[in-house]
Amino acid sequence: MTSPVVVLIGPPGAGKSHIGRALAEYLGVGFRDTDTDIERSAGCRIAQILEREGEAHFRVRERRAVHRALAGHSGVLALGGGAVLEEATQRRLGRHRVVHLAVAPQQLAARIGSAATRPLLADDPEGRLRTLLAVRNPIYRRLATWTVPAGGRSHLVVARIATLLAELPAAHGPAPAAARPPGPPARSGAAAHRGPGDPLGREVGGGLGRAAELKTGDQLRLHQPGHQQRPPAGHPLQQVGPAAQHL
Numbered sequence: 001m002t003s004p005v006v007v008l009i010g011p012p013g014a015g016k017s018h019i020g021r022a023l024a025e026y027l028g029v030g031f032r033d034t035d036t037d038i039e040r041s042a043g044c045r046i047a048q049i050l051e052r053e054g055e056a057h058f059r060v061r062e063r064r065a066v067h068r069a070l071a072g073h074s075g076v077l078a079l080g081g082g083a084v085l086e087e088a089t090q091r092r093l094g095r096h097r098v099v100h101l102a103v104a105p106q107q108l109a110a111r112i113g114s115a116a117t118r119p120l121l122a123d124d125p126e127g128r129l130r131t132l133l134a135v136r137n138p139i140y141r142r143l144a145t146w147t148v149p150a151g152g153r154s155h156l157v158v159a160r161i162a163t164l165l166a167e168l169p170a171a172h173g174p175a176p177a178a179a180r181p182p183g184p185p186a187r188s189g190a191a192a193h194r195g196p197g198d199p200l201g202r203e204v205g206g207g208l209g210r211a212a213e214l215k216t217g218d219q220l221r222l223h224q225p226g227h228q229q230r231p232p233a234g235h236p237l238q239q240v241g242p243a244a245q246h247l
């Protein structure tokens with residue numbers, strides 16, 4: 001049994017696939033995208049599965065692909081934007097380091113363009129994204145170890161995530177060597193940023209959805225909000241720095 005270095009979640013167009021691939025390269029680990037796994041096993045594109053079988057059947061395929069990848073991939077794992085809707089997946093994500101990539105709806109829509117490959121957003125991508133975000137943002141935030149603003153340049157988003165990974169040891173073994181930046185530890189501003197610069201205009205990265213505490217060995221115990229909302233005193237994740245403005 002293995003475990004991903006990090007799992008990327010967030011809405012369509014947030015950059016889970018794009019940033020995930022770049023992050024994996026930066027860290028020197030493998031990259032896996034559950035949408036690609038689904039397409040391989042179905043022998044056709046996601047858009048075709050959605051059109052032929054409907055969303056409910058697609059979610060069943062997706063759940064299987066996600067659970068397989070969570071248990072069998074040791075690098076960076078990107079999920080499809082709707083994978084977090086499944087309760088069984090939500091439970092499993094509680095055992096992993098999860099990064100929620102947060103991007104404002106207008107920017108998501110601009111990245112997605114005509115949405116030809118995303119039938120769930122057809123006709124009115126920005127309107128559909130807003131509806132979808134209203135339902136999913138609370139879920140993304142609740143499941144996230146960190147919410148990272150991802151509207152900025154790719155290499156800055158990658159560097160931010162790598163810094164966060166270096167600060168919090170993984171549930172199964174240490175962070176990859178490349179995730180430990182040289183020199184003094186960077187501050188975790190982007191992950192703990194709250195304020196007018198935030199692309200959703202509200203609680204993007206306003207603290208941890210879950211705080212982490214090291215238990216026996218390298219087992220990582222994650223607390224749900226309500227039990228402990230902040231990292232231990234002095235932990236670097238408590239620090240708020242200016243870096244968020246650059247993402």
Ligand SMILES: Nc1ncnc2c1ncn2[C@@H]1O[C@H](COP(=O)(O)OP(=O)(O)O)[C@@H](O)[C@H]1O
Nearest residue numbers: 011012013014015016017018019111152153154
């Ligand atoms: N930080 C970024 N800067 C510029 N373009 C980006 C960035 N992140 C993603 N993109 C682009 O946005 C589009 C959607 O990205 P993608 O990785 O497919 O999103 P997701 O997998 O979250 O749906 C792609 O064309 C990708 O190249």
Ligand SMILES: O=C(O)C1=C[C@@H](OP(=O)(O)O)[C@@H](O)[C@H](O)C1
Nearest residue numbers: 011012013035046080081082118
């Ligand atoms: O948000 C969603 O419901 C979906 C997102 C897509 O993946 P990306 O988020 O990688 O675009 C893909 O899984 C499918 O079109 C459904």
Ligand SMILES: [Mg+2]
Nearest residue numbers: 016017035080
């Ligand atoms: Mg993707």
